[in-house]
Amino acid sequence: MSEKNREVAGEGGRAGGRSSQSVLFETYIAELDRLRRIAAGMGLGAADAEDALQDVSVKALRQRRKCKSRDEAVRWLTKVTVNRCLMHHRRRKRFSRSAAEIIKRRTENAVEPAGTDAKAIAAEELEIVRQTLSELDGSLLTTMALRYFCGLNSTEIGQALGLSASAVRSRLREGRMILAKRLMERGIEP
Amino acid sequence: MDKSCEQIEKLLVDYADGELSPSESSRVAEHLSKCERCRTTSAALQRSLELAGIVWADGLEEIGGVGMAKERGVRRWRWRRYAAIAASILVVAGIWIFRLTPTGPKQAEPTLAEIEKEIEDSGRAARLLAATELLTEYPDAQSIVKQQYRYIVKTYPQTPSAAQAKLRIQ
Numbered sequence: 001m002s003e004k005n006r007e008v009a010g011e012g013g014r015a016g017g018r019s020s021q022s023v024l025f026e027t028y029i030a031e032l033d034r035l036r037r038i039a040a041g042m043g044l045g046a047a048d049a050e051d052a053l054q055d056v057s058v059k060a061l062r063q064r065r066k067c068k069s070r071d072e073a074v075r076w077l078t079k080v081t082v083n084r085c086l087m088h089h090r091r092r093k094r095f096s097r098s099a100a101e102i103i104k105r106r107t108e109n110a111v112e113p114a115g116t117d118a119k120a121i122a123a124e125e126l127e128i129v130r131q132t133l134s135e136l137d138g139s140l141l142t143t144m145a146l147r148y149f150c151g152l153n154s155t156e157i158g159q160a161l162g163l164s165a166s167a168v169r170s171r172l173r174e175g176r177m178i179l180a181k182r183l184m185e186r187g188i189e190p
Numbered sequence: 191m192d193k194s195c196e197q198i199e200k201l202l203v204d205y206a207d208g209e210l211s212p213s214e215s216s217r218v219a220e221h222l223s224k225c226e227r228c229r230t231t232s233a234a235l236q237r238s239l240e241l242a243g244i245v246w247a248d249g250l251e252e253i254g255g256v257g258m259a260k261e262r263g264v265r266r267w268r269w270r271r272y273a274a275i276a277a278s279i280l281v282v283a284g285i286w287i288f289r290l291t292p293t294g295p296k297q298a299e300p301t302l303a304e305i306e307k308e309i310e311d312s313g314r315a316a317r318l319l320a321a322t323e324l325l326t327e328y329p330d331a332q333s334i335v336k337q338q339y340r341y342i343v344k345t346y347p348q349t350p351s352a353a354q355a356k357l358r359i360q
Contacts, residue, residue: 106248133242144242145246148243
C-alpha cells in the first residue's frame with residue numbers, strides 16, 4: 001500500500017467510530033487526577049494549574065485523533081502536561097507557599113498537635129526542601145515528581161518524556177542527591 | 191570521602207528505590223552497617239523525599255478540582271472563552287470606572303494592583319464558567335459540572351461568574 005493510501009485508510013479508520021475519535025479526551029477525563037498530581041508535583045499554584053490543565057484539555061480536543069490507544073493517550077497527556085507546567089515555570093515562581101503556611105495548614109488538620117521543638121525542626125527542614133525544589137532544574141524536578149509523586153516507573157517516565165530508562169534513573173539520582181545534600185548542610189541525625 | 195564511600199553514594203538512590211541487583215544491594219547494606227557517613231546520606235535521602243512528599247501533597251490540596259473543558263467544537267469553545275473573558279473584563283472595568291468617578295463622598299482609591307488582580311480573577315472565572323457551561327451538554331459529566339461550579343464560587347467569590355455559578359448550583 002502506498003504512503004498516500006495508507007494515510008487515507010488511516011483517516012477512514014479513525015473517522016469510523018466516535019470512541020476512536022475521542023480516546024484522547026476520554027483519557028484526559030479519566031486521568032485528570034493524575035494530571036493534577038503532575039501540576040502539583042511541578043509546583044504550580046491553583047491558578048497556574050488551572051491554566052495549564054485548561055490548555056491541555058483544549059489541546060486534547062484539537063488533536064483528538066492523534067492517539068489510537070489509551071496507553072498512547074496517557075503518554076501524550078503526560079508529556080503535554082509536563083511541557084505546559086515547564087512553560088509556567090518560566091513565568092512564575094513555583095512552590096510559592098512557605099513551609100510555615102504548609103505546617104499551619106497541616107496542624108489545623110492534625111488530630112494531635114506536634115511539640116514546639118519538633119515543629120520548629122520540621123519547619124526548618126521543610127523550608128530547605130521547598131526552597132530546593134523551587135530552584136531545582138525543570139528536567140530533574142519533572143522526573144522526581146513523576147516517579148515519587150505520580151508513581152510512574154523509570155520506563156513509563158522515559159516513554160512519556162522521550163528518554164531512556166537509564167537517563168531517567170540518572171536524573172533521579174542527581175535530583176535526590178541535591179535535595180539530600182541541602183538537608184545535610186543543616187545537619188541530619190541518621 | 192574514601193573511594194568505597196564514593197562508589198556506594200552513587201548507588202544509594204537506586205538502593206532506596208529497590209533498583210539494584212540482589213548482590214549490589216547486599217554490598218550497599220553491608221557498607222551502610224559499617225559507615226556512619228553513608229548512613230547519614232541515606233537518612234537524608236529518605237527524609238528529603240518525605241518532606242518533598244509533604245510539599246507536593248500540599249500543592250495538590252491547593253489545586254483541588256481544576257481542569258475541565260468539553261469534547262467537541264474547539265472553535266466554538268475558543269470564541270465563547272474569549273467572549274466571556276472580554277465581557278467579564280468590561281464589567282469589572284466598568285465597575286471600577288464608576289467607583290473612580292467623583293460623584294459621591296470620596297472613597298479610598300484602589301491600587302492598580304488591586305484592579306489588575308480583580309480583572310485577572312474575573313477573566314479566569316469567566317473562562318472556567320464558559321468551559322463548564324459547555325460541559326453541561328454531556329449527561330455523564332454532571333458531577334464534574336457541579337464540582338466546577340462550586341470551585342468557581344469558592345475560588346473567585348467576588349466575580350460576576352461566581353454569582354452565575356451560584357445560580358446554576360441552585
